[in-house]
Amino acid sequence: MATFQVVIVSLARSGRRERIAEVMTRHGVDFCFIDAIDAKLFEDGELDRLYDDAAARARYGRPLSSGEVACFLSHRLLWKSIANGGRSAVVLEDDALLDPEFFTKVLTWSEDTLAQTADVVLLGRSKLSRSSAARAYLYDPLKRAERIHGMRIGMPFKQWTSGAVGYWISPHGAMLALAHTQGPVRALLDDWPWHRDEGAMTIKELRPYVVWEGFESLVSELEGERSRLTPTTVCWRDWLLEPLRVGRLVARWTVAAAIRLADLTVVGGKRQGRAR
Template sequence: MFDVHVISLPRSGRRDSIGRVLSEKRVAFRFADAVDARIFTDADIAECYDDAAARQLYRRSMTAAEVACFLSHLSVWKEIASTGRGAVVLEDDAILEQGFFERVLHMSDERLASIADIVLLGRSKLPRTCAAAAYFHEPLKQSTLMDGLRVGAPFKQWTSGAVGYWISAQGARLAVENARGPIRALLDDWPWHIDNAGVRVAEVRPYVVWENFEVLPSSIEAERRALTKSRKAVHDAALWPLRIVRTIWRWGAVAMLRMATLIMKGDSRHERS
């Protein structure tokens, strides 16, 4: 099995729950103490965070909790990079599907690393009841079937959370190198990691990790909402027809890519015969 790192604040009160689940499944894991934003002083923030760079990216400042979140994951990345093999990183509010234990933990590290540097196992703020709609609107461009799960990159990456992911040793090294200096981006800004570090980011379908956000509210999300202007319902309704057109186009592209792959495989078999 992969090593499993659970990032958690000692004061959060969430360790018993996820620790019990992992122990019952006989999964070897360790808790990684998260950086506590509450102990940050203004001087601490100024030393480890580049506000000008963050505002240029997001048109707002990052919260102390967002900075602390990045530092927490960065510490785990450094450890994974030093081991030379991939590992799974979870946050302590993760809900784990049976597929996580039966499939993900037993996947080949080498095969996963040939596909991606980071594989997202779930998405933040997504209720299970909305999973089918999410898969429909965000199909994977090209995917590989591994132990009953599809692994591939979607058409668009965004800040989709870090509740659970696998990261290769090489991906950890790239991410650590990219994070040198003060924090200047969100931990889960996957496009930023892709563009600045060359990290290959993929996802699994179906998801096997869920964020328990409806029961365990996130302090990061509350602070983030206070700094981010919420879009009006009218604006979202106006974008709905465009989303439908985009989804139809994406599935058409997926069909063409799969057809091209089948043709290439057929030609390859013909040449060998």
């Protein structure tokens, strides 16, 4: 039986609800849809009232699309519901693809145990395919991780804008998110470093991921808007930076190993003290 409510954020006109509803029903999950705010229904001048363009440009060097603003507002409505209801939730977007462990492990986690370690746990990453996951885990290890049902939850070395295709959020996390995002939207919904720094939220990640964005098979209206506003990156720059990434990889795994060794030493010392 699932411990958490599962809420799926979806545009009423998306045409994607039937697919994910069938998956949820097949696994016996109690779920619901929340109608996402539709940017196409903004009235003239409404976007100017809902959005702080100067703040967004200062952080990202570009404006946010109307779809990105609507996406943020949609999740903020959901956070309010979670905060008022006092029960944590797993939040999914309607293009989410789910591994079996999502149903057999994640949905049966202890809410109290999870709430003691994080406000938000990211269950997947935007624009990452299953075939590329091993490389992502290698280059982005967790500094320190706890094991719950054989799955690791921990803090990454670097948090970044990594999507909101699937995440768990506690009522306390929802209250923190609401408190620091009042007023016009001034950042991306999935700017997790911003939520951490501005909202004092503890945001961790799951490894391995169990939620995947269906970007290879499902067309994203939001992504189309985003790509038109985002500056084009230079491919050769990625190639030149690869040696730096390898060096960073070695450093991160070295630090992670040192932290793990220190933790084991502390635990061993406590056990010896009790034995005496």
